[in-house]
Amino acid sequence: MKKRSRRKKRNVVVPIVVLIFCCIFTAMVAYGWNARKKNVKVAASKGAAETVEVNNSETSSEGETTAAPESETAQTVAETTATPESNxxxxxxxxxxxxxxxxxTGTPRLLDILDQYNIKACFFVTAQYMETEPLKNMLKQIKDRGHNVAVHSLTHNYKKIYASVDAFMSDYxxxxxxxxQATGExxxxxxxxGGSNASYNKAIRPQLLxxxxxxxxxxFDWNSFDGDVEGKKGxxxxxxxxxxxxxxxxxILLMHDMPSTAFVHDALPTIIERLKADGYKFELLNENTPPRQFAK
Ligand SMILES: [Zn+2]
Structure with a gap:
């Protein structure tokens, strides 16, 4: 009788112990899984935060000088910005x-036309037509609207700038x-x-180049020209x-942006539409674009 009741007891206890063990095991597995999921979530949001940081620094570096060391972020930014400049x-x-x-003062109209077609252009600039402060504001506006600002000449005075290599470089x-000062770059x-082969620079050309x-x-010289300063209009x-x-x-299309060639603005929408119809894409000239050079 005693023996039988003990066996009976064991028959009840063993499944209960097994059941409890199973419950604990299931609970542990479930907890472990959740915890892992939570970690993945944290990691994911951390990754997102880093991405945002990279994007932020990309935007903020637009108008500022970056004395940043060769950090990983800087490298990522460089790689990202290099893509649109691929040839x-x-x-x-x-x-x-x-x-x-x-x-x-007429340049904003040109910028509006380019914006309308989402075209970015390279402006080879001078200081001939504006006082220093308005000029700097305009240069900044050109850059901020996504165009490139590059040197043409401060004075555009052929005799002065091509008098010697030193004279040219100090004008540059x-x-x-x-x-x-205007753009931070x-x-x-x-x-x-007049182009790299301008007759004015003949005497100093090899040393100058x-x-x-x-x-x-x-x-950069050019391989196409709208004829604006040669009297072509409409x-x-x-x-x-x-x-x-x-x-x-x-x-590489040469046009002029100055008071005496304001009529170029009127012709530009038709030029853009026709080039689009001819299958042309509009790219931004940059320092990695294969240059066209008359004199080497
Ligand atoms: Zn010029």
Missing amino acids: PGPDEKVVYFTFDDGPW DAMDDLIF HSKMLRFP QAVRDRGIVY QELIDQTIKQVNENTHS
Whole structure:
């Protein structure tokens, strides 16, 4: 009787113990799983925060000088910003809009037209048409609206700037200083007034080109031109532009942005529409664009 009752007891206790053990085990597994899920969630949100940080620094570095060391973030930013500057394929029809000699008080109208078509251009600037402070404000506005600001010349006075290599470089530095004060960035791009093969620089040309290269500056001439400073206007200017751009798969188009060529603004929407219809994409000329150089 005693033996039987003990066996009976055991028959009841063993399944209960097993059941309790199972419950504890299940609870532990469930807790462990949840905890792991929570960690993943924390890690994910941490990752998101880091991404935002990278994006922030990218935006904030736009108008400021970054004396930042070669940190991982800086590298990520450099890689991200390098992508849109990658060069187009050899068969891809591309036109780079470039505007010389400005800015002036009429420049905002040009910026509005470019905005309308979401086109970014490179402005090779001078200090001919504006006083220092309004000029700096305008340069900043050009840069802030996504365009590139590069050196053409402070004075655009051929005789003065091409008198010697030193004269040219001090004119270059004075314009570059203004660009730096306005945008926080130095220009690494140049368009020689009159082109790199201008007759005015003949006497000093080899030394001049070498001095520019030694400074790490890339100079750009052009392979198409709207004819604006040669008296082309209206339909004639539009036709010349379309014809010349179409002669090149990669076209660096020279136009002017100054009071005497304000009519270029009127022609621009038609030029853009026609080039789009011809299959051209509009890219921003930058220091990594393969340059067109008349003199080397
Ligand atoms: Zn010029």
